[in-house]
Amino acid sequence: QIKFLVEGEEETGSRSFPGLVARYGHKFAADGCVWEGAGLDLAGRPELVFGAKGLAYVELNHRGLASDQHSSVAVIAPSPVWYLVEALASLRSPDGKVLIEGFYDDVVPPSEADERMLEILPFEEEAEKERLGVESFVGGATGLDLVRRYFFEPTCNIAGIDAGFTVPGASKTVLPRSALAKVDFRLVPDQDPADIVVKLRRHLAKHGFEKIEILGHSMEHPVRSPSDSVIGRAAVSAAEKVYAHKPAVAPLMIATGPMHPIAGTLGIPTVSPAGVCRPDSNIHAPNEHCLIEDFNRTIEYTVAWLEAFGSSE
């Protein structure tokens, strides 16, 4: 017996999903859960993950002046843009460490088993640097340090910032009345998004930025699921049979999905098996695509892990 669940709110934070699971938990009962697919890595290896990072996405707003001013007045009028820039700069150090008090309190460090998983996990450093167009990674990390950071570090990212006059190549001397930033925190187990927002608010107040308004958007709990579950082992063994490359098994995905209500709240063993997505598939971007051969291979693989799961004890 197979249950399908199509959840249409993921891109807007899955606000209804935890409530649905709390109310109809019995209808979700299962021996295992197969989450929407991971993908193939730059070398074409099938990727499997057993969890997801969480997310706290906030919008920071500061309106500090009654109206836009001629910028000559900036000599005496406090600038909302400077205020926001200084607040942002207080949140993170250039090596990526988040400076909000207590931000790392609930972070669970990788276990010895995790370390062994990371040691054998292939990571194409040079190819990834070339894809991104960068000379080095955040904090200059390389090797095992880089892989550990990739999966087990939370982030503080500026997804957007806007204030004043921004037409490229032109000039206007204005002191803008307001400024806005979007900040997303990717969270790792066992950080709690609501707790992170509380700590952010406390940090801003403590550092003199209490005038910044915080508007919460997407909130997701991070979660991990054991990789040696029946469904997990079936997904890994099937990948070893179907694909030309040995699978890359990772502790969790670095992106976010509403996996916590299933794998955490209900405790159903969960795995994201390999799928059709590659790093150069332009996800969420123009010319998003997958390859027909990957599509067909995913069908073959789905049959294989269903058979493996069905025939296990």
Place this chain on the structure above:
Amino acid sequence: QIKFLVEGEEETGSRSFPGLVARYGHKFAADGCVWEGAGLDLAGRPELVFGAKGLAYVELNHRGLASDQHSSVAVIAPSPVWYLVEALASLRSPDGKVLIEGFYDDVVPPSEADERMLEILPFEEEAEKERLGVESFVGGATGLDLVRRYFFEPTCNIAGIDAGFTVPGASKTVLPRSALAKVDFRLVPDQDPADIVVKLRRHLAKHGFEKIEILGHSMEHPVRSPSDSVIGRAAVSAAEKVYAHKPAVAPLMIATGPMHPIAGTLGIPTVSPAGVCRPDSNIHAPNEHCLIEDFNRTIEYTVAWLEAFGSSE
């Protein structure tokens, strides 16, 4: 004999004007220069100024990634937005002091005569705070400190900043590939805008932000002119006769104009007499306006200072 000069490039930095003055200086020869009018202050006092701040307006661009990324990658991919925010935060301290090495080297402090001018210059602190909608001024300045800062301090202002996803009230988890900021520096005598840009470039390189591209826009030299010139005394004495309030005589205007080629290069004594503009005239903004009574009074005043200048030795 009166010469009129209408210069149409002021809003875009008057790039041709210094060259024109250098080439046709003899045609500009004059006993005095009356610059486009200052205005009336919040209390209706006629304002006269004897100089202008300078300007160095730059656009800072940083494209640090080959393309926009899903923000999950921010855990390892250096963020162009963080890079720019950190660069900006290095430029200025929250009390308004500019931290660029050598920024204040050429600043001429107010003389004793300037200090006496500032002491009697009215400044409506409470009304100005109310107009701006702020609780205090930059650096908490008040009284004579505030007035001194107003006229004799240069600034570093963020006129605009832009990166990534900025739609208010919505969320998108993106790691933007590039970020842009507009920064204007208001300069005081004897700072040189080209020198300030050189020092900015050196500062960014020294602090690890050498990847930021600097695009120069408007550049203006600051300038002062003596207030006891014949034309200056005529403008002041006429204001005392025509207006109901005692004039507010200031050392220079806090905004910028291409006054340096005339008052500096050619050394022609220059004054900006009172005009039609008030602080609530919405300059450069919707519903820009002046009052008919101010317009008529300015005509009356123009006749008065022409007479005063013509009858002086």
